[in-house]
Amino acid sequence: MAATTEPTVDAQNAAAAAATAAADANKKKKSKKTVADNSKYAGIENVLPVKLKWSNTKGRHIVAAKDIPAGTLVTVEKAAASIVRNQSFVNICHHCFKPVTIKTQTRPKLDAQGNQVAGQVEKVNVPTHSCTTCKMAAYCSEACQQSHAAEHQVQCAALAEVNSISAAHRVSPESLRSVLALIGRRSVDKSSNRSEIPEFTDNASTAKPTPFACVMDLNPNRHYIEREALKEIQAALKEIIALVPDSAKISLPEAVELHCIFSTNQHQLVVNNQQVLAVYPTTALFFHHSCSPNCVYIGETNGAMYVRTMVDVSADTDLNISYVEICQPREQRRRDLLLTRHFWCKCRRCSTLLSKSVDRFMDGIQCTSCKNGVMIFEETKEVQDINELMTDISALDKEIQGKYAECESCPAKIEVTKLVDVLKAAITDYGIAHQTLQKGDLDQGRYQLEKFIKDYEDKHILSPFNAYLVNTYITLMRVCTQMGSIDRAIRYNGVVIQRLEGIEGAVPSSYPRLVEYHMSLADMCLKQAKKKASNRTPLGRSTTRKYLNEAKSSFEAAYKGRSVIYGENSPRALEAKRLLEEAKREYNAYSKSFEKKPKKQPAAAAPAVATQAQEQTSASA
Numbered sequence: 001m002a003a004t005t006e007p008t009v010d011a012q013n014a015a016a017a018a019a020t021a022a023a024d025a026n027k028k029k030k031s032k033k034t035v036a037d038n039s040k041y042a043g044i045e046n047v048l049p050v051k052l053k054w055s056n057t058k059g060r061h062i063v064a065a066k067d068i069p070a071g072t073l074v075t076v077e078k079a080a081a082s083i084v085r086n087q088s089f090v091n092i093c094h095h096c097f098k099p100v101t102i103k104t105q106t107r108p109k110l111d112a113q114g115n116q117v118a119g120q121v122e123k124v125n126v127p128t129h130s131c132t133t134c135k136m137a138a139y140c141s142e143a144c145q146q147s148h149a150a151e152h153q154v155q156c157a158a159l160a161e162v163n164s165i166s167a168a169h170r171v172s173p174e175s176l177r178s179v180l181a182l183i184g185r186r187s188v189d190k191s192s193n194r195s196e197i198p199e200f201t202d203n204a205s206t207a208k209p210t211p212f213a214c215v216m217d218l219n220p221n222r223h224y225i226e227r228e229a230l231k232e233i234q235a236a237l238k239e240i241i242a243l244v245p246d247s248a249k250i251s252l253p254e255a256v257e258l259h260c261i262f263s264t265n266q267h268q269l270v271v272n273n274q275q276v277l278a279v280y281p282t283t284a285l286f287f288h289h290s291c292s293p294n295c296v297y298i299g300e301t302n303g304a305m306y307v308r309t310m311v312d313v314s315a316d317t318d319l320n321i322s323y324v325e326i327c328q329p330r331e332q333r334r335r336d337l338l339l340t341r342h343f344w345c346k347c348r349r350c351s352t353l354l355s356k357s358v359d360r361f362m363d364g365i366q367c368t369s370c371k372n373g374v375m376i377f378e379e380t381k382e383v384q385d386i387n388e389l390m391t392d393i394s395a396l397d398k399e400i401q402g403k404y405a406e407c408e409s410c411p412a413k414i415e416v417t418k419l420v421d422v423l424k425a426a427i428t429d430y431g432i433a434h435q436t437l438q439k440g441d442l443d444q445g446r447y448q449l450e451k452f453i454k455d456y457e458d459k460h461i462l463s464p465f466n467a468y469l470v471n472t473y474i475t476l477m478r479v480c481t482q483m484g485s486i487d488r489a490i491r492y493n494g495v496v497i498q499r500l501e502g503i504e505g506a507v508p509s510s511y512p513r514l515v516e517y518h519m520s521l522a523d524m525c526l527k528q529a530k531k532k533a534s535n536r537t538p539l540g541r542s543t544t545r546k547y548l549n550e551a552k553s554s555f556e557a558a559y560k561g562r563s564v565i566y567g568e569n570s571p572r573a574l575e576a577k578r579l580l581e582e583a584k585r586e587y588n589a590y591s592k593s594f595e596k597k598p599k600k601q602p603a604a605a606a607p608a609v610a611t612q613a614q615e616q617t618s619a620s621a
């Protein structure tokens, strides 16, 4: 008989007890997260109407300290580190983000491989002030270059090689520059013995960069990088740090950590119409993401960031911002967040049943039976293991196999895979139209976009609020403006606003994109009304009046929205206010020009004159 390896009852009990104890310990470990110490950041509570909090479920977060109205400033922060994006690289100062001046230089002509072509020269535009060693950092002035010298000095040699290192390892140059920017901040903070405690202010012009020490409080979310990609990142960073002077040198694991921290916590800002990426530790630590945010962040001209409430907020309510574009379907937002921020969104909007959420319209496909309701498929899978999803995002697609979607207003059902086919066909057609536009064929592109509307909206296939349809109108509005078809552009702009405002709760009235659509509509209407004012036919009259009315109400909406987002006395709000006044004046002047001139009432002594005049007329007759 073979020797038995069966455990005794005692051993079994002991093993079971050990397993239970381990599970309990594990549970305790999971439920007892270390309480984060917010004291380093507590100074913000003295300057702005906010309170910093920590909870087991949310971690660090920030709430309103009292009831605050829309447009209240809740954070001002200057980035710990920032980089100018590739497309804006030579346009703005790498220190203060002001536009740089450009000079034309003559240099030996280079062929496609970068070799000099004998005897030939070419003219190139270069910034007036730039680092002559690395030829990478551009500045607006000598003074700015000097102010940036300590930070730049530790980056210079590596910056010169960033593009070649990036190409050799297929790692984005922006991510390598971001690590260098953080090394620069660390080095300057260290050499100046700077306090690790951030100083808070309510004014961007007095804000100081958040200390490097706060960057290290951020979550690097390291798990998101695939093994192969990580190897390339490590190889690239090894070459980068080899070029950093000893005084600022960091280890390879530290460099990888900084790479992950920047990438998963960065904010993209538009500063002086150019693109900047930056890390704002206080904002990144405390403001959670929501797909229905109550706050909005904007870049100031010096690269500081303001966060303001977009709606009225009551005391103790969480303050949140959106890390992604909110005018897109739930699935798309969640995927974007997964890929860029490395978490699965559990905000209130994403956690609400689709049938009860505004999201049902955003990727809505209409019911072919009743042509009224949209088809609903409730996703039941809760993503627990983010690592699993990161390594296999197709798990989301497998979820729909064999499932049915139901119409919200009639008993019709359809396989979800069939709905996906409809959506895929729409996405293909949408993509074709956009490719045509990218090739520069505006006429054909416009034709294809208008056909998209006929095929998918007029035939009741997509919900009118479907994000692809709304985006089609947005593109049409831009194409028509470019082609000079302003009346059409106005019509499409109006549809965009009506769609975005049409789904209650999807987009706040002060959402920056919506506010700017009001501004562009008002602007076009005012200009077009001025052009058409000379046409005094009944049709010309009613069009001019309609445009002037539209200009007034849209400038009003833009002024309100810009006051909330940028502040009441900001140049952008004041620009909208000035144009609103102009539209009102134009409207009044135009209306007045149609007022019937009162017939001259004969004065008391006039009858004799009138009679005289009449007599004269009849005499001459």
Ligand SMILES: C[S@@+](CC[C@H](N)C(=O)[O-])C[C@H]1O[C@@H](n2cnc3c(N)ncnc32)[C@H](O)[C@@H]1O
Pocket (backbone or CB within 6 Å): 036, 058, 059, 060, 061, 219, 283, 284, 285, 286, 287, 288, 289, 290, 341, 343, 344, 345, 346, 347
């Ligand atoms: C604002 S920090 C949160 C603070 C951090 N947990 C702490 O205590 O230090 C950002 C992180 O919170 C989580 N988070 C923020 N918004 C979220 C959302 N809507 N759904 C799920 N997780 C979210 C993500 O893990 C994200 O990386």
